Amino acid sequence: MHKDRRPPTMSDVAQQAGVSPMTVSRAFKLGGLVQPETRARILAAADELGYVFDSTASSLRSQRSDFVAVTIPSIANANFADTVGALVEGLKHQGLTVLLGYTNYDIHEEERLIEQLLRRKPRAIVVTGGRHTDRTRQRLENASVPVIETWDLPENPIGHIVGFSNAAAIHGLVDHFVARGLDRIAFIGGDADRDTRGTDRRAGFVAAMRAHGLDGSRLIAAGPPPISMREGAEAMNHLLNTRPDTQAVICVSDLSAFGALTACQRRGIDVPGQISIAGFGNYEVGAISVPSITTIDPSPAQIGAIAAQLLCQLEEYPDTAPICHRISPRLLLRESSV
Amino acid sequence: MHKDRRPPTMSDVAQQAGVSPMTVSRAFKLGGLVQPETRARILAAADELGYVFDSTASSLRSQRSDFVAVTIPSIANANFADTVGALVEGLKHQGLTVLLGYTNYDIHEEERLIEQLLRRKPRAIVVTGGRHTDRTRQRLENASVPVIETWDLPENPIGHIVGFSNAAAIHGLVDHFVARGLDRIAFIGGDADRDTRGTDRRAGFVAAMRAHGLDGSRLIAAGPPPISMREGAEAMNHLLNTRPDTQAVICVSDLSAFGALTACQRRGIDVPGQISIAGFGNYEVGAISVPSITTIDPSPAQIGAIAAQLLCQLEEYPDTAPICHRISPRLLLRESSV
DNA sequence: ATGAAAGCGCTAACAA
């Protein structure tokens, strides 16, 4: 092995196999029309030389890449991970890869990220959420690649949508609590406008309380996202100190709901005996905690699967009119609420 | 807007700004030697035309990309997410992006993924773990880009290492339990050879028990990774049914440890009164649960930060000899253990 | 089923 020699190209492989570079190129394509034995010889030659296909050159020449760009607010979030997992799975068969970027719940970081991703000429782009900077919108609109917004139902969609109304989902949860005779309901989280889905959930809470003629002012801020267990516990402590007569708490996610639950446990407050708790997202922690936590399941994997399906359709019919696919979040009643 | 016109290139921008394409190229580089006013004019022209820099062409011509490939077993794992987060943060200033792929804890999937990533000519590649298929090893060795293996201390490293011994970390935990007078200790997880770090942890447990002259056969399989809360609860139930005299349980991660804890709670078994529980990873759930869970903190963010630092160093001195940076996991004693 | 020529959009190398 001569370590400092320049890496072999298709021409080198072609020479080794006694064919033209074009035939090597065809041998590496999936439907490439090459004699099976010729292909075998080529692949053997490639292996022998340690040839690595150059996607860079391929993309430049063909003016098409083999990946879909996906942006999520955070890795380390099981909900978004499930969406991405289903997306990857659904695109694998099309020979499409997923290129993942995360925005830290910041639409300016999203802007930076999306500009970076577009430079690589993705086949399509899937973003989380429907709120973006003006510049991001503009970039995506001009990008001339399919755009899918997920986890939201934006009023002015850029392209396609696979999502649901975060506000409506919480509205349904409030309805359920009120039907069970609970009046004094609080909401934890969703104060920072960085997490737009969290903000929508809080807005849904306020609207629902108003619709029932109830006091929707029990709003506990939990700081900038990601709002997790610790923030949920802190918010719950604050709530118990300031509004001790609260009967039920809806949290922006199951993670903060679990934190809230632990705060109650440490204070000896019985859940759901003294206070009911609900979350959002159907995270594993809420399914398994004692008590288990009432939640709303937005079917993250389904979002990914449908987005993948839509992308496959767009591969075949690029001019498909903008589609809005609504997911129906399900209410899961568990031990943490009466 | 003519939607079907081909997208503008540097030449178009150059023409618009009244300069040569080369000057536009320089204007887009960070240290490009261009008159400030010229650059301003160029950027304005680019904006006006909706120009998007073509990384594909840039990479092909310059034979160097602007990204580091990173592979992790799973997104949706807070530990790996923290490593990646620190890596991204540490590379941002160098103008390097992270391209993330995940392997589903499968070294064959890893092989596929790494081949895909290498086709894009990354500046470096950071992988999780030190066990790979032969073909993966070969590919990485021949790739002529820096390789960093993390979260492990492989015996035959491919390149650089930023990691720790998973076995030794568990060994220390066993020592602690034994010193507290606990003899009948079980281990949950790590049966499948897919999660090599989990397997190492179990091996560390067995070796430590043997070193103390204790019975190291209380091993509860938890199925294929990712082993999470549900599997931890199931394994704990199995353990309580089959070896009810167990005094302490070490779990392959805090997630399964939390599951094990809930299993005890549902059966009315006091933790740590009747049984001690420990996990691994210092996940948030174990810090906040009631009781909080004793764990080992492998400093995931530190791993990422050091890897990033090493990569920066390698940018400057590419011929740096292989470095092995050892992390020292810390034992965090919490409420779940005596 | 295979080959030859041309060129994708950018930048290295050199020149001015």
Add this chain to the structure above:
DNA sequence: TTGTTAGCGCTTTCAT
């Protein structure tokens, strides 16, 4: 500081 020329490695297009 800016411009000119050539070519990165592949695939499109056309030919055989």
